[in-house]
Amino acid sequence: MQEEFLHYVWKYGTFNTLKLKTTLGEDVTIRNLGQHNLNSGPDFFNAQLIIGEQLWAGNLEIHVKSSDWYLHNHQQDKTYDNVILHVVWEHDSDVFRNDNTIIPTLELKRYVDKGLQHKYRELMLSKSWINCEAQFPEVDDFLISNWLERLYIERLEQKSITIEGFLEKSNNNWEAVLFKMLLKNFGLKINGEAFLSIANSVDYSVIRKLRHNDLEIEALLFGQAGLLQDTIEDSHFQLLKTKYEFLKGKYKLDRSGMIPVKFFRLRPQNFPTIRLSQFASLYQSRENLFSKIVDVNSLDDFYKILTVGVSEFWKSHYTFLKNSKTSRKQLTKSFIDLLVINTIIPIKFSYAKSQGKSIDKEIFKLIQELNIENNTIVSKFLDYKPFKKNALTSQALLQMKNAYCDKNKCLNCAIGNSLIIKN
Structure with a gap:
């Protein structure tokens, strides 16, 4: 038996509530099951019960065995002095408050249907990919x-917690938060954390100053990614490296703690060189990106905003060392879809939430178009x-x-x- 099951049984009242009695034989009538507490303290708050002929209002604690009260050292915690009922699966020990008054105990196993127990055990003991695979x-x-x-809303709420953390570190600058989220998701699963470490290593004010110069912003991103550390006899590499060394000194850029980018097992179009050049092109060519994203809701509009290619050098390269067939290497619709799913929608959701607005209908419409x-x-x-x-x-x-x-x-x-x- 697991305590979680007992919480479930009590929370939803899935037990026989008629003729309840404490282990001392007192009648128990439930007026209110109470509120489930997911934080520290008693398991249920503000319950209302009649025990014997006395109406009680207070908290409940639930355990598999009564003796778990002492195992968890509740006798040393004054927050448990207002527990009005100890709900257990198996009663094996009386429990007392600090003033030595006994806490009434209800042994729940007498009142729970065996069929409910069987279904719970069957589900929990499943060895399938998911417990309910057969059903x-x-x-x-x-x-x-x-x-x-x-x-889906729960997933967005979880992502909004991450965004709120970015927002706090960025002094409530939504443009800076968008920059971090986008750069992270340009790295996809393999280079996401490495790209985020780049975003975290540069104050967004620097990006704002460099955004109109595609060479400088690309040099900064490549340099912070550690892609300009080798000795390569290529004029474009040397140009970026020289530019980066200047920017590094001017803005006191630091690479300590950076996560290395990876090329291994990536298709050439997902190489960090290509993704960083595309990202640089996006920020070089799009003014007020956050405002644009917040203002539009059409998928076609997002395609227009986010469809960018690479700088001139990368049209004929995937690495600094080898030429390739020339192509614009634009972001594909499928890649932009991922950006909308993992960056744009969470940002829009979190921003609306911060404004006290609900845009759930708008969000559902957009996500269902993808x-x-x-x-x-x-x-x-x-x-x-x-x-x-x-x-x-x-x-x-x-x-x-x-x-x-x-x-x-x-x-x-x-x-x-x-x-x-x-x-």
């Missing part, structure tokens, strides 16, 4: 659709059940797998919940 194809489509929408993402997690879910082929689905499924399935949070999942209480 997942039969889950109601309407329930899944609503749950996916909630999961194609479903192609990755192993999404593909696996698609093997179980057909879903709407849009990015809301893929983002929500990623959230469900990472935040619920992998952590056995079935009791907090609408799907797991429905399977446990079914019939």
Whole structure:
């Protein structure tokens, strides 16, 4: 038995609430189950109970065994003195407050349906990719659709916490936050953290000063990425290196703690050289980028804003050492889609939230216009059940797998919940 299951049973009242009695034989009538506390302190706040003939209002503590009270040292914490009922699965010890008055105990196993216990154990003991793999194809489509929408908003809320952290470090400069988020996501999974370390190493005021000079902003990004440290007999490399050394001295740039960029196992179009040149082109050619992003909602408008190529040298190179077939190397629509999913929408959501506005309808419309993402997690879910082929689905499924399935949070999942209480 797990404490989490007992929290679930009490929170949703999925037990026989008639003729409840404490371990000392006093009748218990529930007026209010209380509020689930997810932080430190008693498990449920502000419950209302009649124990015997006395109305009590206060907090509840839940344990698998009564003796866990002492195992967790609650007897030494005054915040537990106002516990009015100790709810346990198995009673093995009386528990006392600091004034030596006994805390009434309710042994829950007498009142929980064995079928509910069986379904919970069956789900928790599953060795499948997800616990509900066998039952997942039969889950109601309407329930899944609503749950996916909630999961997507939850994912945006989590991303907004990261954005708020960036905002605090940037003195509430949204342009600087956008710069960091975009640069990180230009690096994709392989170079995302390395690109973010570049963004964190340069004050945005420097970027603002250099943004109209494509050579200088490219030199700064390449230099901070550690791509100008070798000795290469190439005129463009030497030009960038000279320019970077000047900027490094002028703006006191520091490379300590930088994460190295990677080329290994990347397709040439995703080489850090190409992505950094595209990023430099974006900031060199687009004024007031944050304002533009906040003001537009059309996917076509985002394509227009974000479609940029590389500087002249990189049209015929992927590295400094070798020529390649000349091409503009523009950002593809699929790459821009990823930027919209992982940067633009979270930024718009967080900014609206900071303004006290809700743009959920606008966000849902935009995310549903984007194609479903192609990755192993999404593909696996698609093997179980057909879903709407849009990015809301893929983002929500990623959230469900990472935040619920992998952590056995079935009791907090609408799907797991429905399977446990079914019939």
